[in-house]
Amino acid sequence: MRIVVIGTGYVGLVSASCFAEMGHHVICVDTNAERIAQLRQGHIPIHEPGLDAMVRNNHQQSRLHFTTELRPALANVDVCFIAVGTPSSADGAADTRQVFMVAEDLGRYLPAACVVVNKSTVPVGTAERVERAIGEQLQQRQVSFTVSVASNPEFLREGCAIEDFMRPDRIIIGTADTRSTQVLQTLYAPFLRKNPRLLVMGRREAEMSKYAANAMLATRISFMNEMACLSESLGVDIESVRLGIGSDSRIGYDFLYAGCGYGGSCFPKDVRALIHTAQRHGLPSHILQAVEERNTIQKAGLFVKLKQHLGTLEGRRIALWGLAFKPGTDDIREAPALQLLESLIQAGAQVHAYDPVACDNVAHTVPTQWIDSAQLTLYASDPYQALEGAQALVVATEWKPFRQPDWKRIATLLQTPLVIDGRNIYDPQTMRENGFTHVGIGRGMQSTGYAALSRAA
Numbered sequence: 157m158r159i160v161v162i163g164t165g166y167v168g169l170v171s172a173s174c175f176a177e178m179g180h181h182v183i184c185v186d187t188n189a190e191r192i193a194q195l196r197q198g199h200i201p202i203h204e205p206g207l208d209a210m211v212r213n214n215h216q217q218s219r220l221h222f223t224t225e226l227r228p229a230l231a232n233v234d235v236c237f238i239a240v241g242t243p244s245s246a247d248g249a250a251d252t253r254q255v256f257m258v259a260e261d262l263g264r265y266l267p268a269a270c271v272v273v274n275k276s277t278v279p280v281g282t283a284e285r286v287e288r289a290i291g292e293q294l295q296q297r298q299v300s301f302t303v304s305v306a307s308n309p310e311f312l313r314e315g316c317a318i319e320d321f322m323r324p325d326r327i328i329i330g331t332a333d334t335r336s337t338q339v340l341q342t343l344y345a346p347f348l349r350k351n352p353r354l355l356v357m358g359r360r361e362a363e364m365s366k367y368a369a370n371a372m373l374a375t376r377i378s379f380m381n382e383m384a385c386l387s388e389s390l391g392v393d394i395e396s397v398r399l400g401i402g403s404d405s406r407i408g409y410d411f412l413y414a415g416c417g418y419g420g421s422c423f424p425k426d427v428r429a430l431i432h433t434a435q436r437h438g439l440p441s442h443i444l445q446a447v448e449e450r451n452t453i454q455k456a457g458l459f460v461k462l463k464q465h466l467g468t469l470e471g472r473r474i475a476l477w478g479l480a481f482k483p484g485t486d487d488i489r490e491a492p493a494l495q496l497l498e499s500l501i502q503a504g505a506q507v508h509a510y511d512p513v514a515c516d517n518v519a520h521t522v523p524t525q526w527i528d529s530a531q532l533t534l535y536a537s538d539p540y541q542a543l544e545g546a547q548a549l550v551v552a553t554e555w556k557p558f559r560q561p562d563w564k565r566i567a568t569l570l571q572t573p574l575v576i577d578g579r580n581i582y583d584p585q586t587m588r589e590n591g592f593t594h595v596g597i598g599r600g601m602q603s604t605g606y607a608a609l610s611r612a613a
């Protein structure tokens with residue numbers, strides 16, 4: 157098939173290369189000329205394991221192309237995917253302007269009927285509105301064809317995006333016509349060899365399923381974070397509780413890790429968007445509000461724990477391991493580490509931060525003055541460089557090499573043997589035996605902090 161993918165963010169780039177890998181002819185379109193130039197030169201603007209090789213290989217085989225020009229890309233297209241961003245607006249609603257700009261362009265330039273598929277995460281009813289927006293432009297051009305828009309929400313996770321796309325748990329297709337259903341069934345058939353779950357439903361249901369899935373996962377995390385907070389007051393270790401409840405097959409182990417809060421480009425914005433949708437319909441969203449509030453408290457918790465142990469933070473040097481919102485990605489959108497960084501800088505602390513891939517993104521995001529004044533120093537090659545003379549080590553992202561570090565070396569580098577374990581990757585007892593003050597999330601009395609914060613909230 158000839159496929160056009162509009163938007164070269166995570167979803168666009170991963171979908172496009174996986175479709176190309178299956179032998180399709182794929183053209184990626186993005187309005188960001190710099191991004192397209194980079195992609196043409198074989199430079200992948202995001203860190204995603206396996207993506208570089210896949211993009212380069214398919215580009216070299218002439219199955220994957222990059223352009224800023226939508227109009228010529230649409231010649232003879234069979235399927236056109238919309239995979240542009242839908243960030244949060246100031247009021248929490250999903251900002252769908254990028255999607256509608258694409259819709260208008262499609263209406264202006266589509267030379268013939270094709271299947272248009274929305275992959276971006278969008279509020280219920282968007283597929284219908286996108287179809288109308290395209291239709292209005294087609295009408296003005298007085299063409300003889302119409303276009304039907306399908307919804308095909310994406311469920312990949314950053315860090316394992318290719319695996320998720322190639323071997324999905326399920327694929328959801330929301331359609332209003334048989335042709336779109338048939339085309340998408342054919343396109344996705346090779347991805348379903350090991351798993352027969354291709355769910356065909358209405359477009360509104362598909363759109364709602366995407367938000368409900370992310371909201372459910374965010375709820376599990378906030379629920380566990382609340383249990384962790386209570387555990388701190390009760391002298392209970394949340395890690396044992398996680399194993400205790402995860403072993404119930406109705407609950408399962410996934411997404412039960414307490415930590416310093418969920419971040420990323422999706423959970424925070426999608427929970428906010430769903431709350432906004434409920435509000436627009438005059439409905440309270442008791443659960444989702446609580447999920448968000450819990451997450452806000454959780455993200456502030458690392459700073460509170462540091463203060464509890466160090467008193468004032470002014471003039472202190474803090475080592476921070478992990479800046480990305482999770483391991484396996486350089487994405488720092490709404491990362492808990494960024495919030496901690498900001499609080500520390502405001503409190504007059506000096507931060508030495510290490511992340512294997514996210515330093516460049518942080519350097520481009522934070523005020524340059526933080527770096528110029530040496531209040532923030534970034535290390536990308538060696539985590540131990542960040543430790544020298546620091547009064548505490550905070551782990552905000554559970555990168556694999558952090559799990560079994562050289563504790564002897566750490567002890568000689570840190571000025572105070574204090575470790576704030578924001579992802580619960582260390583065993584408290586072993587840490588105590590090694591002479592460290594270990595402060596986890598919900599690991600019994602030793603890790604107080606959230607209870608005080610929750611009472612205050």
Ligand SMILES: NC(=O)C1=CN([C@@H]2O[C@H](COP(=O)(O)OP(=O)(O)OC[C@H]3O[C@@H](n4cnc5c(N)ncnc54)[C@H](O)[C@@H]3O)[C@@H](O)[C@H]2O)C=CC1
Nearest residue numbers: 163164165166167186187188239240241242254276277310
């Ligand atoms: N990041 C992720 O892991 C996942 C994201 N999603 C959803 O997928 C959508 C896309 O997210 P990301 O891939 O993170 O995107 P992103 O926000 O990182 O990138 C979007 C890209 O679209 C381009 N763009 C904007 N307007 C355009 C236009 N008119 N024509 C052509 N290109 C245009 C931008 O230049 C940018 O490169 C969002 O709705 C998101 O919620 C869904 C599942 C996973």
Ligand SMILES: O=C(O)[C@H]1O[C@H](OP(=O)(O)OP(=O)(O)OC[C@H]2O[C@@H](n3ccc(=O)[nH]c3=O)[C@H](O)[C@@H]2O)[C@H](O)[C@@H](O)[C@@H]1O
Nearest residue numbers: 310311312313314411412413415417418419420422481482
């Ligand atoms: O809509 C999206 O964009 C995507 O959002 C999430 O994927 P992603 O944001 O890449 O990352 P997750 O692995 O879900 O982690 C999100 C956040 O939750 C945190 N988390 C995750 C799991 C857990 O048990 N505890 C926890 O705190 C992570 O540290 C991270 O900050 C969903 O998992 C994907 O299915 C979805 O497609």
